[in-house]
Amino acid sequence: MLKAEVVDKIIKYFKLTDFEAENLYNDIFESIIQGVADDNIADITNLGEFIVKYSNGKNISEDVSSYKKTVEFIPVSTLQEDVDEVKFEAFRTVEPETVLSQSTIEAETLKKEDPQIESSAGERLNVEEELNRKRDEMLQKIIAPVEEYKPAEVYRPAEENKPAEENKPAEEYKSDETPEEENQTGHPFDKSQGSEAEVIENEEIEQPSQKSFSDYFTVKDEKKEETPFVPPPAETVIPPAAIELHKELTQDNGKEAGYKSPLETTSLTNGSGKVDGFEKRAGDNSYYIWYKDSEPNIADTQTMSYEYELLYQATKEAEYKSKLKIYVTTFILFFSIVLLLLIFSPVFYKIFFTPRETDNTEQIEEESGTITNEEPSPENKASLNTLNDGNNAVSETNSPHTTTNTEDNTQQTQQIQQEHSKQEEPKQVEQNVQKMSNQIQSQPPQQQAPATQPNTQSNMQGLVKNGLGWFDEKNKVVYIQLENGKFTIQESAWDSEAKASKRVGTLESLIPGVKGSIVRVDLGEKGVWYRVRFGEFSSIDEARAKAVELKKKG
Amino acid sequence: MNTVDLINKLAVNHDITTGRAEMIISILVERLTEKLKKDGTAKVENFGEFMVQQKENQSDSYMKFGEIFPSSRNQIMFIPDKKFLENINKDSG
Structure with missing residues (x-):
């Protein structure tokens, strides 16, 4: 039964399997046994100590009585008190009636056995009965639980319910002297020294004329005598010091001084509301909780046993874990996003932040030396920009003269561009065309005349003069006149020297005997460009023939 | 331990x-303690048995009235199991 209960609770609270829970249960006791075997003692909190003791043959079965050692269990004080308390409570709920009956029987036996009492007057018997009755009251009030508490008058015989008894001061019942001794003292001073029998007898007779010892020396006010102080019944039984201590502990000075058992639960949790938090009741293992804001009454209190406390802790733990899980997950997610952004930032940069490329770009296949129209690249675009910059520089210097021929040159340029686009020629050449068109726009009419030489004017068909030289529309090259008067062919321009030198190598392989050269040009904002030129020709026709040969081979 | x-x-x-x-x-x-208080006994397999034994009443001032006053103390006894005893008696032989 115990094992099943504990295993069920472990499964319920900790979400373990049956096998795991049973293993845990068994392992606890095996560990205790092992601990006792190793250390000769095992101290378990809230339970007790298991101590090895040499056997005396007691408390062990016969089949193991031969063992030298046995185990003694010493419970903790709380457990011992709890066990005692249960038995005590169960006992005292039944006891008051038996106490009363036994006390009356005792009184009768005393009456019969004691010859002095038997032979004495009826008043003496009354005194003994009264004493017994008072003792019964004391016992009853001590023993009886609160629910069964009734005024002492209920248990009294009918003839003993006299109003004068309530007026008895507490000191009268403190003495344990027997009635015989009291009766032997006949001096009036002895009466005033607190002998119980005399005082009770006097009160029962109700003779107001009789005076106590102190009355001979003090002047009494008759009005005060009429309404004497009536001590509460509890104080007649319990010492006043104990009651005051009880009041201090329970802080219920304003209440009526009725007797309450020290084990009474309500006296400990009196509902004053001054005690917050957990409070353990004497007769109960439950915990009662109330909060500062609420009025502490029975309806508001919550009974929270140890099991509920465990459940509450488990719930809190689960809640904390779930929150922690959420926080950790969120942090990991955020961190991973940031990490991914950092890792792929170059890709994003390329996708979103690179400038849009124009379609008019080119890629030169270095191996074959041919020029093809493929994906645009900024490198190849550079050659056109270089040439354009050069033309723009020229146009700026000659800007006053460009206005007159602008329209004509524009038409020419458009025509050239259309033609080249139809023929699907290399883009580098198209760029050169564009460069030439720009140059045409900026070309002054005065400059065109001196640039053309008389010996070459007959062969100038298809050539366009620009800032660099003469642009051959058909062969897509520029003929440049050198300082020595000879002509060279500018085939292309590159943004890096390596590319330019590679192109020179290609050209030299295509046309043997021709020497290529690279001219470095710094165009400021456009950067540094390398112009690929080859050959030195005495006339532009010769250069043109070479360009035609290059086109055929390339 | x-x-x-x-x-x-x-x-x-x-x-x-x-x-x-x-x-x-x-x-x-x-x-275990709850069961012990409730039933007066609690048996654990392979470990032992806990029992509540009531001691005899002790005399005090109330005894002269012949009443049975609950001044006795209940003693918790533990009877170890055979396995327990075998374990602790291993070394001693």
Whole structure:
């Protein structure tokens, strides 16, 4: 039964399997046994100590009585008190009636056995009965639980319910002297020294004329005598010091001084509301909780046993874990996003932040030396920009003269561009065309005349003069006149020297005997460009023939 | 050996936290004491049996009235199991 209960609770609270829970249960006791075997003692909190003791043959079965050692269990004080308390409570709920009956029987036996009492007057018997009755009251009030508490008058015989008894001061019942001794003292001073029998007898007779010892020396006010102080019944039984201590502990000075058992639960949790938090009741293992804001009454209190406390802790733990899980997950997610952004930032940069490329770009296949129209690249675009910059520089210097021929040159340029686009020629050449068109726009009419030489004017068909030289529309090259008067062919321009030198190598392989050269040009904002030129020709026709040969081979 | 050792041992053997081990032991002790108080006996397999035995009444001032005053103390007895005794008597032979 115990094992099943504990295993069920472990499964319920900790979400373990049956096998795991049973293993845990068994392992606890095996560990205790092992601990006792190793250390000769095992101290378990809230339970007790298991101590090895040499056997005396007691408390062990016969089949193991031969063992030298046995185990003694010493419970903790709380457990011992709890066990005692249960038995005590169960006992005292039944006891008051038996106490009363036994006390009356005792009184009768005393009456019969004691010859002095038997032979004495009826008043003496009354005194003994009264004493017994008072003792019964004391016992009853001590023993009886609160629910069964009734005024002492209920248990009294009918003839003993006299109003004068309530007026008895507490000191009268403190003495344990027997009635015989009291009766032997006949001096009036002895009466005033607190002998119980005399005082009770006097009160029962109700003779107001009789005076106590102190009355001979003090002047009494008759009005005060009429309404004497009536001590509460509890104080007649319990010492006043104990009651005051009880009041201090329970802080219920304003209440009526009725007797309450020290084990009474309500006296400990009196509902004053001054005690917050957990409070353990004497007769109960439950915990009662109330909060500062609420009025502490029975309806508001919550009974929270140890099991509920465990459940509450488990719930809190689960809640904390779930929150922690959420926080950790969120942090990991955020961190991973940031990490991914950092890792792929170059890709994003390329996708979103690179400038849009124009379609008019080119890629030169270095191996074959041919020029093809493929994906645009900024490198190849550079050659056109270089040439354009050069033309723009020229146009700026000659800007006053460009206005007159602008329209004509524009038409020419458009025509050239259309033609080249139809023929699907290399883009580098198209760029050169564009460069030439720009140059045409900026070309002054005065400059065109001196640039053309008389010996070459007959062969100038298809050539366009620009800032660099003469642009051959058909062969897509520029003929440049050198300082020595000879002509060279500018085939292309590159943004890096390596590319330019590679192109020179290609050209030299295509046309043997021709020497290529690279001219470095710094165009400021456009950067540094390398112009690929080859050959030195005495006339532009010769250069043109070479360009035609290059086109055929390339 | 004390409760802390027991908790640590349970936590290591069963791969659980010490907090859980402590709670499990608390549950076990609480159930055991409750059963002992309720039934007066609690038997644990392979370990032993706990019993509540009532001592005889002791005389005091109230005894002269012949009443049975509940001044007795209930004693908790533990009868170890055979397996328990075998374990602790291993070394001594």
